[in-house]
Amino acid sequence: MLHALVVSNGIVGLNESYVSNELVDYRIEVITADFDPDLSGLDLLIVPNGSDHVAMLKIKDQVAAFLDQGNTVCCFCGWFTNWVPGNQWIHDNRKATKDVFLSVRTDRYGLFDGLDLDKFNYNNGITGWWACGYIKASPGADVVLEDTWHRPIMVLDEMTTNGLMILTASGPVGDYRRRPGNDDGIAGLNQHILQLAAQRKETHETNRIGV
Amino acid sequence: MKQIGLVFNGVWSQYAFATAPKYREIYELVYVHELDHEKIQHLKALVIPFQSNQEALVRRKDALYRFLGDDKKIAVFGDSLPLWLDAQWEDRPVNNYWWVKDPNNPPISETNYEHPVYQGLKPRHACWHIHGVYTRIPENSEVIQRNDKGEIITWQTDRYGGVLFASTLDPIVEHGIQQIRHLDNYVDKLTAWLGGVRPEGAFGVDREAYGIAELPTEASRLALRSG
Numbered sequence: 389m390l391h392a393l394v395v396s397n398g399i400v401g402l403n404e405s406y407v408s409n410e411l412v413d414y415r416i417e418v419i420t421a422d423f424d425p426d427l428s429g430l431d432l433l434i435v436p437n438g439s440d441h442v443a444m445l446k447i448k449d450q451v452a453a454f455l456d457q458g459n460t461v462c463c464f465c466g467w468f469t470n471w472v473p474g475n476q477w478i479h480d481n482r483k484a485t486k487d488v489f490l491s492v493r494t495d496r497y498g499l500f501d502g503l504d505l506d507k508f509n510y511n512n513g514i515t516g517w518w519a520c521g522y523i524k525a526s527p528g529a530d531v532v533l534e535d536t537w538h539r540p541i542m543v544l545d546e547m548t549t550n551g552l553m554i555l556t557a558s559g560p561v562g563d564y565r566r567r568p569g570n571d572d573g574i575a576g577l578n579q580h581i582l583q584l585a586a587q588r589k590e591t592h593e594t595n596r597i598g599v
Numbered sequence: 600m601k602q603i604g605l606v607f608n609g610v611w612s613q614y615a616f617a618t619a620p621k622y623r624e625i626y627e628l629v630y631v632h633e634l635d636h637e638k639i640q641h642l643k644a645l646v647i648p649f650q651s652n653q654e655a656l657v658r659r660k661d662a663l664y665r666f667l668g669d670d671k672k673i674a675v676f677g678d679s680l681p682l683w684l685d686a687q688w689e690d691r692p693v694n695n696y697w698w699v700k701d702p703n704n705p706p707i708s709e710t711n712y713e714h715p716v717y718q719g720l721k722p723r724h725a726c727w728h729i730h731g732v733y734t735r736i737p738e739n740s741e742v743i744q745r746n747d748k749g750e751i752i753t754w755q756t757d758r759y760g761g762v763l764f765a766s767t768l769d770p771i772v773e774h775g776i777q778q779i780r781h782l783d784n785y786v787d788k789l790t791a792w793l794g795g796v797r798p799e800g801a802f803g804v805d806r807e808a809y810g811i812a813e814l815p816t817e818a819s820r821l822a823l824r825s826g
Contacts, residue, residue, distance in 0.1 A: 397608055397609070397610065397650070397652055398608075398652040398653055398654045398655065399650050399652075400653075400678050400690065418654065419608075419609075419632075419652065420632065420655070421632035421633070421655075438610055438650050439609070439610070440608050440609030440610065440652070441609050441610075441611065441614075442607075442609035442630055443609055443632075444609075445812075445813075465611065466611030466612075466615075467611070468611050468614050468615075468808070468809050468810070468811065469810075469811055469812070470810045470811065470812050476809065476810045477611075477809065478806055478809040478810070479611065479615045479777075479804050479806075479809060480804055480806065481777035481802065481803070481804050482804075484780070485777070485778045511696070512696035512699060512700065513696065513699050513700075514695075514696055514699060516778065517778070520776055520777070520778070524810075558611065
């Protein structure tokens with residue numbers, strides 16, 4: 389069982405996308421003026437779409453320490469502050485979003501296996517809906533998804549820290565299984581990410597026992 | 600001197616809007632968790648955008664109504680809570696693809712084009728998509744936009760001193776995202792009405808504004824001090 393903290397900005401609809409299940413126990417923590425979450429005992433930190441990156445900047449050091457303990461951080465939002473180690477999201481409107489088409493570049497853990505990439509490229513016939521801008525990826529990080537101009541849109545980074553970072557250029561990811569047709573779309577990607585975080589936790593704990 | 604405060608809860612699209620060269624000399628980011636009378640008293644108007652932290656706004660209610668009491672304007676977009684806004688917002692499915700599937704049936708069917716924000720706008724510029732409706736608004740408020748069921752989308756009242764304008768449209772967040780490319784029309788009218796100055800030019804992104812290591816509100820204060 390994964391223990392995850394979801395950072396909440398009090399935005400409508402967020403709680404329905406992160407409901408605890410057999411794989412993960414979610415704790416949702418709403419940001420306040422004194423935001424200082426306790427990350428001890430957690431395996432996974434999720435920063436969903438619509439998050440407060442001023443508040444995240446305030447806990448930058450805690451996030452770095454959490455990763456150095458071998459844990460996983462997922463950011464599915466545009467982080468304009470520099471709280472994510474080694475990687476930076478940058479907004480850009482020089483390319484029209486309607487011209488954005490995503491493709492898989494390096495997917496060593498099969499995060500997109502069995503998924504329909506068209507679910508990320510089209511929404512009711514509209515293109516360029518899922519992500520905005522691009523990621524300036526850390527050297528050595530995997531670019532899982534790239535856009536039409538080969539810019540990183542989804543990054544998997546287990547090189548910059550001792551932990552795992554899964555980052556999207558603001559593309560939302562959550563448990564959207566209740567929405568029809570999502571099992572091979574965003575909800576499927578969410579499941580694959582959770583499974584990877586769970587495998588990583590298991591390996592981490594086995595190694596610790598071995599030591 | 601910046602004229603309009605953008606109540607900001609750290610969301611990237613709000614930040615992208617307020618730091619865009621076209622708007623950054625007009626809008627000042629006001630971090631919602633630091634909002635008080637002192638931080639906003641020099642401003643002519645406030646915008647509370649979609650994707651705001653509603654619980655935080657409840658805690659800042661007194662400062663907001665004191666601002667209105669000083670005969671100033673506040674524009675609220677998207678959802679709201681009756682704990683700070685005396686109205687009832689209700690969620691509805693977001694239809695942001697009507698222009699592809701059913702272009703003759705937009706989510707707003709009635710607009711008062713005499714209102715300064717809407718004067719001269721084409722229907723397409725006055726409506727892109729909505730986030731819910733209002734089922735109750737303060738007595739004697741003026742309704743500005745409705746959907747085809749007669750539900751209220753946009754309204755305003757002067758009962759608190761200045762003008763409180765509310766709409767379930769989301770112009771600031773969508774303009775910051777830049778997927779919809781015609782929002783200059785709406786936002787520039789809104790800006791002129793709120794702040795008395797009409798922005799010029801096209802929306803651009805300052806890439807130097809990304810990857811910052813200090814709070815933007817602090818940076819704004821330092822810039823003001825050095826200026």
